Amino acid sequence: EAGVAQSPRYKIIEKRQSVAFWCNPISGHATLYWYQQILGQGPKLLIQFQNNGVVDDSQLPKDRFSAERLKGVDSTLKIQPAKLEDSAVYLCASSLASGPRYEQYFGPGTRLTVT
Amino acid sequence: GDSVTQMEGPVTLSEEAFLTINCTYTATGYPSLFWYVQYPGEGLQLLLKATKADDKGSNKGFEATYRKETTSFHLEKGSVQVSDSAVYFCALSSNTGNQFYFGTGTSLTVIP
Numbered sequence: 001e002a003g004v005a006q007s008p009r010y011k012i013i014e015k016r017q018s019v020a021f022w023c024n025p026i027s028g029h030a031t032l033y034w035y036q037q038i039l040g041q042g043p044k045l046l047i048q049f050q051n052n053g054v055v056d057d058s059q060l061p062k063d064r065f066s067a068e069r070l071k072g073v074d075s076t077l078k079i080q081p082a083k084l085e086d087s088a089v090y091l092c093a094s095s096l097a098s099g100p101r102y103e104q105y106f107g108p109g110t111r112l113t114v115t
Numbered sequence: 116g117d118s119v120t121q122m123e124g125p126v127t128l129s130e131e132a133f134l135t136i137n138c139t140y141t142a143t144g145y146p147s148l149f150w151y152v153q154y155p156g157e158g159l160q161l162l163l164k165a166t167k168a169d170d171k172g173s174n175k176g177f178e179a180t181y182r183k184e185t186t187s188f189h190l191e192k193g194s195v196q197v198s199d200s201a202v203y204f205c206a207l208s209s210n211t212g213n214q215f216y217f218g219t220g221t222s223l224t225v226i227p
Contacts, residue, residue, distance in 0.1 A: 003158070004158070033215070040219065040220075041219050041220075042119070042121075042204055042206075042216075042217030042218050042219050042220055043159070043204075043217045044217070045214065045215050045216075056214065091158070091159070093159075099208075100146075100147030100149075100164075100166060100208035101147075101166070103161045103164075104161070104215070106151075106158040106159040106160070107158055108157065108158045109158060
């Protein structure tokens with residue numbers, strides 16, 4: 001079974017530029033999560049999708065971050081414009097359904113450096 | 116709000132030593148608790164979980180017991196191996212299951 005795929009693996013941009021990350025969840029997984037992991041910290045949930053609808057985006061900085069999951073499969077996370085403090089690893093995870101009974105499977109992450 | 120506090124690392128142990136990584140939580144109601152592991156160069160993987168008080172999660176020789184009275188979920192292993200070198204994250208899922216909170220991670224290095 002293929003795991004969660006993410007691209008790119010690494011990205012370096014200058015502040016005020018825009019960037020997009022892509023995630024392909026495990027086939028059949030209805031729930032998709034985006035996390036931000038700043039160096040030395042644990043992952044922080046940014047947004048959760050159930051199929052193509054948003055379940056929770058309370059911690060997403062909506063003035064610069066956006067995410068979509070068209071057709072309820074792949075998802076993209078965009079930052080526009082980027083700030084220095086956005087430097088982090090962006091993790092995508094998926095699960096069969098929402099709730100603690102369902103294991104989250106994580107992708108390898110995209111490491112973003114903003115200079 | 117809900118949160119997880121994890122012992123800081125890094126932790127360095129000799130092979131076959133006993134491991135304890137402390138984790139305490141703050142939550143309303145009855146959360147579910149998890150330990151995730153991240154091996155070098157890989158993504159996070161679920162190691163074990165417990166969904167109610169007094170439950171014991173176990174996997175690959177690791178154990179953790181959900182202690183509501185002390186709001187703790189400490190990770191233990193009786194005899195660590197070099198292959199256990201990784202970063203370990205304690206995590207909590209709120210009652211609704213929609214919010215997931217991770218600790219800051221504890222880096223473990225096991226030397227032969």
